[in-house]
Amino acid sequence: MLEGAKGTASNVYVFETGDCGAARLEMQDQIYGASTRQMMLDSGLGAGMRVLDLACGTGIVTHWIATQVGPTGMVVGADINRSQLEFARAHGTQSEGSRPPEFIEVNAYDTGFPSESFDMVHCRLLLCHLQRPLDALREIHRVLKPGGVLVCQDIVISSVFSCPPTKVYQQAIALGHALAKHLGVNYDFGVQLHTAVVEAGFGVPEVCFTQPAQLRGVGKDWWHQCFVELTPGIIRAELATEDEMSTLLGELESLVLDERVLLAQARMPAVSAVK
Numbered sequence: 425m426l427e428g429a430k431g432t433a434s435n436v437y438v439f440e441t442g443d444c445g446a447a448r449l450e451m452q453d454q455i456y457g458a459s460t461r462q463m464m465l466d467s468g469l470g471a472g473m474r475v476l477d478l479a480c481g482t483g484i485v486t487h488w489i490a491t492q493v494g495p496t497g498m499v500v501g502a503d504i505n506r507s508q509l510e511f512a513r514a515h516g517t518q519s520e521g522s523r524p525p526e527f528i529e530v531n532a533y534d535t536g537f538p539s540e541s542f543d544m545v546h547c548r549l550l551l552c553h554l555q556r557p558l559d560a561l562r563e564i565h566r567v568l569k570p571g572g573v574l575v576c577q578d579i580v581i582s583s584v585f586s587c588p589p590t591k592v593y594q595q596a597i598a599l600g601h602a603l604a605k606h607l608g609v610n611y612d613f614g615v616q617l618h619t620a621v622v623e624a625g626f627g628v629p630e631v632c633f634t635q636p637a638q639l640r641g642v643g644k645d646w647w648h649q650c651f652v653e654l655t656p657g658i659i660r661a662e663l664a665t666e667d668e669m670s671t672l673l674g675e676l677e678s679l680v681l682d683e684r685v686l687l688a689q690a691r692m693p694a695v696s697a698v699k
Protein backbone atom coordinates (compact mmCIF):
# COMPACT_ATOMS: atom_id res chain seq x y z
CA MET A 425 0.00 0.00 0.00
CA LEU A 426 1.42 3.37 -1.02
CA GLU A 427 1.24 6.32 1.34
CA GLY A 428 0.48 9.77 -0.05
CA ALA A 429 0.77 13.16 1.61
CA LYS A 430 -2.66 14.52 2.45
CA GLY A 431 -3.39 18.05 1.43
CA THR A 432 -6.12 20.42 2.50
CA ALA A 433 -8.94 20.47 -0.06
CA SER A 434 -8.22 22.91 -2.89
CA ASN A 435 -9.92 26.29 -2.57
CA VAL A 436 -9.22 27.12 -6.20
CA TYR A 437 -10.99 24.05 -7.61
CA VAL A 438 -14.48 25.55 -7.64
CA PHE A 439 -16.40 22.80 -9.43
CA GLU A 440 -18.66 20.35 -7.61
CA THR A 441 -17.04 17.14 -6.33
CA GLY A 442 -18.26 13.65 -5.42
CA ASP A 443 -21.86 12.77 -6.37
CA CYS A 444 -22.66 16.37 -7.34
CA GLY A 445 -19.88 16.70 -9.94
CA ALA A 446 -19.87 13.13 -11.24
CA ALA A 447 -22.26 13.64 -14.18
CA ARG A 448 -20.12 16.50 -15.54
CA LEU A 449 -16.94 14.39 -15.35
CA GLU A 450 -18.76 11.52 -17.06
CA MET A 451 -19.80 13.88 -19.90
CA GLN A 452 -16.25 15.17 -20.11
CA ASP A 453 -14.96 11.62 -20.54
CA GLN A 454 -17.50 10.97 -23.28
CA ILE A 455 -16.06 13.96 -25.14
CA TYR A 456 -12.34 13.49 -24.55
CA GLY A 457 -12.01 9.91 -23.26
CA ALA A 458 -11.22 8.23 -26.58
CA SER A 459 -8.21 10.49 -27.20
CA THR A 460 -7.08 10.12 -23.58
CA ARG A 461 -7.06 6.32 -23.82
CA GLN A 462 -5.45 6.26 -27.27
CA MET A 463 -2.64 8.55 -26.15
CA MET A 464 -1.94 6.35 -23.11
CA LEU A 465 -1.87 3.22 -25.27
CA ASP A 466 0.35 4.93 -27.85
CA SER A 467 2.65 5.94 -24.98
CA GLY A 468 3.17 2.30 -23.99
CA LEU A 469 0.50 1.65 -21.33
CA GLY A 470 0.36 -2.10 -20.82
CA ALA A 471 0.46 -5.11 -18.53
CA GLY A 472 2.59 -4.99 -15.41
CA MET A 473 3.02 -1.20 -15.27
CA ARG A 474 2.78 0.95 -12.13
CA VAL A 475 0.65 3.94 -13.03
CA LEU A 476 -0.41 7.06 -11.14
CA ASP A 477 -3.61 8.86 -12.20
CA LEU A 478 -2.98 12.24 -10.58
CA ALA A 479 -6.08 14.35 -9.85
CA CYS A 480 -8.13 11.27 -10.69
CA GLY A 481 -11.47 12.92 -9.86
CA THR A 482 -14.21 10.28 -9.75
CA GLY A 483 -11.80 7.66 -11.07
CA ILE A 484 -13.25 7.12 -14.56
CA VAL A 485 -9.85 6.84 -16.24
CA THR A 486 -8.24 5.16 -13.20
CA HIS A 487 -10.58 2.19 -13.40
CA TRP A 488 -9.90 1.82 -17.11
CA ILE A 489 -6.12 1.92 -16.50
CA ALA A 490 -6.55 -1.00 -14.05
CA THR A 491 -7.92 -3.12 -16.90
CA GLN A 492 -4.86 -2.30 -19.02
CA VAL A 493 -2.14 -3.00 -16.45
CA GLY A 494 -3.76 -6.28 -15.34
CA PRO A 495 -3.05 -8.30 -12.20
CA THR A 496 0.73 -7.85 -12.41
CA GLY A 497 0.48 -4.07 -12.59
CA MET A 498 -1.01 -1.50 -10.23
CA VAL A 499 -2.75 1.85 -10.51
CA VAL A 500 -3.10 4.57 -7.91
CA GLY A 501 -5.78 7.25 -8.24
CA ALA A 502 -4.78 10.35 -6.27
CA ASP A 503 -6.81 13.47 -5.64
CA ILE A 504 -7.00 16.27 -3.09
CA ASN A 505 -10.77 16.05 -2.64
CA ARG A 506 -11.96 13.23 -0.38
CA SER A 507 -15.44 13.18 -1.93
CA GLN A 508 -13.94 12.42 -5.36
CA LEU A 509 -12.02 9.49 -3.89
CA GLU A 510 -15.07 8.17 -2.05
CA PHE A 511 -17.05 8.25 -5.29
CA ALA A 512 -14.20 6.57 -7.18
CA ARG A 513 -13.93 3.74 -4.63
CA ALA A 514 -17.68 3.14 -4.66
CA HIS A 515 -18.22 3.16 -8.42
CA GLY A 516 -15.48 1.05 -9.95
CA THR A 517 -16.51 -2.03 -11.87
CA GLN A 518 -14.03 -4.71 -10.93
CA SER A 519 -13.13 -6.54 -14.11
CA GLU A 520 -11.83 -10.07 -14.02
CA GLY A 521 -8.07 -10.33 -14.10
CA SER A 522 -7.36 -6.81 -12.86
CA ARG A 523 -6.43 -5.45 -9.47
CA PRO A 524 -8.70 -2.69 -8.11
CA PRO A 525 -7.01 0.73 -8.01
CA GLU A 526 -5.87 2.24 -4.73
CA PHE A 527 -7.37 5.69 -4.16
CA ILE A 528 -5.23 8.03 -2.05
CA GLU A 529 -5.71 11.59 -0.83
CA VAL A 530 -2.77 13.75 -1.93
CA ASN A 531 -1.86 17.26 -2.93
CA ALA A 532 -0.35 17.33 -6.42
CA TYR A 533 2.37 19.75 -5.29
CA ASP A 534 3.73 17.30 -2.73
CA THR A 535 2.34 13.80 -3.17
CA GLY A 536 4.55 12.07 -0.63
CA PHE A 537 5.08 9.15 -3.04
CA PRO A 538 8.65 7.82 -3.18
CA SER A 539 10.84 9.17 -5.98
CA GLU A 540 11.04 7.06 -9.15
CA SER A 541 8.08 4.87 -8.21
CA PHE A 542 5.84 4.96 -11.33
CA ASP A 543 6.24 3.87 -14.96
CA MET A 544 3.53 6.27 -16.14
CA VAL A 545 1.64 9.25 -14.74
CA HIS A 546 -1.66 10.32 -16.27
CA CYS A 547 -2.94 13.78 -15.45
CA ARG A 548 -6.02 15.26 -17.13
CA LEU A 549 -7.42 18.69 -16.38
CA LEU A 550 -5.44 19.39 -13.22
CA LEU A 551 -2.90 22.01 -14.24
CA CYS A 552 -5.50 24.60 -15.32
CA HIS A 553 -6.78 24.47 -11.72
CA LEU A 554 -3.42 25.11 -10.08
CA GLN A 555 -1.75 28.39 -9.18
CA ARG A 556 1.68 26.73 -9.57
CA PRO A 557 1.30 24.18 -12.38
CA LEU A 558 5.05 23.97 -12.97
CA ASP A 559 5.63 22.82 -9.39
CA ALA A 560 3.12 20.00 -9.90
CA LEU A 561 4.89 18.99 -13.13
CA ARG A 562 8.20 18.88 -11.23
CA GLU A 563 6.57 16.64 -8.62
CA ILE A 564 5.32 14.33 -11.39
CA HIS A 565 8.85 14.25 -12.81
CA ARG A 566 10.19 13.28 -9.37
CA VAL A 567 7.85 10.32 -8.88
CA LEU A 568 8.39 8.89 -12.39
CA LYS A 569 11.10 6.30 -12.95
CA PRO A 570 13.83 7.27 -15.43
CA GLY A 571 12.33 6.50 -18.85
CA GLY A 572 8.81 6.78 -17.36
CA VAL A 573 6.13 8.67 -19.28
CA LEU A 574 3.79 11.52 -18.43
CA VAL A 575 0.53 11.63 -20.41
CA CYS A 576 -1.09 14.95 -19.68
CA GLN A 577 -4.06 16.82 -21.15
CA ASP A 578 -5.25 20.29 -20.40
CA ILE A 579 -7.77 22.74 -21.71
CA VAL A 580 -7.88 25.94 -23.78
CA ILE A 581 -11.25 27.54 -23.08
CA SER A 582 -10.58 30.40 -25.52
CA SER A 583 -11.01 27.87 -28.33
CA VAL A 584 -14.71 27.14 -27.66
CA PHE A 585 -16.93 28.35 -30.50
CA SER A 586 -20.32 27.79 -32.02
CA CYS A 587 -21.31 27.74 -35.64
CA PRO A 588 -23.22 29.89 -36.42
CA PRO A 589 -21.40 32.18 -33.99
CA THR A 590 -23.37 33.19 -30.89
CA LYS A 591 -22.65 35.95 -28.41
CA VAL A 592 -23.39 33.79 -25.41
CA TYR A 593 -20.36 31.53 -25.92
CA GLN A 594 -18.11 34.60 -26.10
CA GLN A 595 -19.68 35.87 -22.86
CA ALA A 596 -19.14 32.51 -21.18
CA ILE A 597 -15.48 32.37 -22.25
CA ALA A 598 -14.91 35.92 -20.95
CA LEU A 599 -16.52 34.99 -17.62
CA GLY A 600 -14.40 31.84 -17.42
CA HIS A 601 -11.25 33.90 -17.91
CA ALA A 602 -12.37 36.45 -15.32
CA LEU A 603 -12.99 33.68 -12.79
CA ALA A 604 -9.61 32.07 -13.53
CA LYS A 605 -7.90 35.43 -13.05
CA HIS A 606 -9.72 35.89 -9.75
CA LEU A 607 -8.55 32.43 -8.61
CA GLY A 608 -4.98 32.91 -9.87
CA VAL A 609 -5.21 30.03 -12.35
CA ASN A 610 -5.23 29.72 -16.15
CA TYR A 611 -8.09 28.00 -18.00
CA ASP A 612 -5.99 28.26 -21.20
CA PHE A 613 -3.05 26.39 -19.69
CA GLY A 614 -3.28 23.71 -22.41
CA VAL A 615 -1.42 25.88 -24.92
CA GLN A 616 1.60 25.98 -22.61
CA LEU A 617 1.77 22.25 -21.91
CA HIS A 618 4.47 21.44 -24.47
CA THR A 619 6.85 24.07 -23.10
CA ALA A 620 5.94 23.57 -19.42
CA VAL A 621 6.86 19.86 -19.45
CA VAL A 622 10.29 20.67 -20.89
CA GLU A 623 10.78 23.34 -18.22
CA ALA A 624 9.91 20.73 -15.59
CA GLY A 625 12.71 18.46 -16.83
CA PHE A 626 11.05 16.19 -19.43
CA GLY A 627 12.24 15.58 -22.98
CA VAL A 628 10.52 17.35 -25.88
CA PRO A 629 7.05 15.70 -25.90
CA GLU A 630 4.77 14.20 -28.52
CA VAL A 631 1.78 16.52 -28.92
CA CYS A 632 -1.81 15.87 -29.98
CA PHE A 633 -4.72 18.34 -30.12
CA THR A 634 -8.34 17.23 -29.77
CA GLN A 635 -11.35 19.46 -30.41
CA PRO A 636 -14.62 17.52 -30.68
CA ALA A 637 -17.75 19.27 -31.93
CA GLN A 638 -21.41 18.35 -31.49
CA LEU A 639 -24.83 19.18 -32.85
CA ARG A 640 -26.63 16.99 -30.33
CA GLY A 641 -26.08 14.37 -27.67
CA VAL A 642 -25.13 14.27 -24.01
CA GLY A 643 -21.67 15.77 -24.46
CA LYS A 644 -23.13 18.92 -25.97
CA ASP A 645 -24.39 19.91 -22.53
CA TRP A 646 -20.92 19.80 -20.93
CA TRP A 647 -20.06 23.49 -21.31
CA HIS A 648 -23.49 24.52 -19.99
CA GLN A 649 -23.10 22.09 -17.07
CA CYS A 650 -19.65 23.54 -16.27
CA PHE A 651 -21.24 26.97 -15.92
CA VAL A 652 -24.07 25.63 -13.75
CA GLU A 653 -21.38 24.46 -11.30
CA LEU A 654 -19.27 27.62 -11.66
CA THR A 655 -22.20 29.94 -11.01
CA PRO A 656 -21.88 30.17 -7.18
CA GLY A 657 -18.14 30.94 -7.52
CA ILE A 658 -18.78 33.57 -10.20
CA ILE A 659 -21.41 35.28 -8.06
CA ARG A 660 -19.22 35.08 -4.92
CA ALA A 661 -16.41 36.72 -6.86
CA GLU A 662 -18.88 39.43 -7.97
CA LEU A 663 -18.12 38.80 -11.64
CA ALA A 664 -21.84 38.57 -12.49
CA THR A 665 -25.13 38.90 -10.67
CA GLU A 666 -27.59 36.10 -10.03
CA ASP A 667 -29.90 37.50 -12.75
CA GLU A 668 -27.08 37.75 -15.28
CA MET A 669 -26.07 34.14 -14.59
CA SER A 670 -29.61 32.90 -14.88
CA THR A 671 -29.92 34.59 -18.32
CA LEU A 672 -26.56 33.18 -19.45
CA LEU A 673 -27.43 29.65 -18.29
CA GLY A 674 -30.83 29.83 -20.01
CA GLU A 675 -29.22 30.90 -23.31
CA LEU A 676 -26.51 28.23 -23.07
CA GLU A 677 -29.16 25.60 -22.43
CA SER A 678 -31.33 26.61 -25.36
CA LEU A 679 -28.33 26.37 -27.70
CA VAL A 680 -27.65 22.86 -26.40
CA LEU A 681 -31.20 21.91 -27.43
CA ASP A 682 -30.94 23.61 -30.85
CA GLU A 683 -29.58 20.96 -33.22
CA ARG A 684 -28.78 23.56 -35.88
CA VAL A 685 -26.06 25.06 -33.69
CA LEU A 686 -22.72 23.27 -33.76
CA LEU A 687 -20.76 23.54 -30.53
CA ALA A 688 -17.00 23.07 -30.80
CA GLN A 689 -15.83 22.05 -27.34
CA ALA A 690 -12.68 23.47 -25.82
CA ARG A 691 -9.51 22.30 -27.56
CA MET A 692 -7.62 19.81 -25.40
CA PRO A 693 -3.90 19.67 -26.11
CA ALA A 694 -2.23 16.48 -24.88
CA VAL A 695 1.43 15.69 -24.40
CA SER A 696 3.31 12.46 -23.93
CA ALA A 697 6.66 13.28 -22.34
CA VAL A 698 9.48 10.95 -21.27
CA LYS A 699 11.61 11.52 -18.15
Ligand SMILES: C[S@@+](CC[C@H](N)C(=O)[O-])C[C@H]1O[C@@H](n2cnc3c(N)ncnc32)[C@H](O)[C@@H]1O
Pocket residue numbers: 431434437441449452453478479480481482483484485502503504505508530531532533547548549550553554
Ligand atom coordinates in the same frame (compact mmCIF):
# COMPACT_ATOMS: atom_id res chain seq x y z
C1 LIG B 1 -11.59 18.60 -13.75
S1 LIG B 1 -11.26 17.40 -12.52
C2 LIG B 1 -10.49 16.14 -13.52
C3 LIG B 1 -10.65 14.77 -12.96
C4 LIG B 1 -10.06 13.62 -13.79
N1 LIG B 1 -8.65 13.83 -14.05
C5 LIG B 1 -10.80 13.47 -15.09
O1 LIG B 1 -10.31 13.94 -16.11
O2 LIG B 1 -11.93 12.90 -15.06
C6 LIG B 1 -9.87 18.09 -11.63
C7 LIG B 1 -9.51 17.31 -10.39
O3 LIG B 1 -8.33 17.92 -9.82
C8 LIG B 1 -8.41 17.77 -8.41
N2 LIG B 1 -7.46 18.72 -7.79
C9 LIG B 1 -7.53 20.06 -7.78
N3 LIG B 1 -6.46 20.58 -7.15
C10 LIG B 1 -5.69 19.53 -6.76
C11 LIG B 1 -4.45 19.41 -6.08
N4 LIG B 1 -3.78 20.48 -5.64
N5 LIG B 1 -3.94 18.18 -5.87
C12 LIG B 1 -4.61 17.06 -6.30
N6 LIG B 1 -5.79 17.12 -6.95
C13 LIG B 1 -6.32 18.32 -7.19
C14 LIG B 1 -9.87 18.07 -8.12
O4 LIG B 1 -10.27 17.58 -6.87
C15 LIG B 1 -10.56 17.36 -9.29
O5 LIG B 1 -10.92 16.05 -8.94
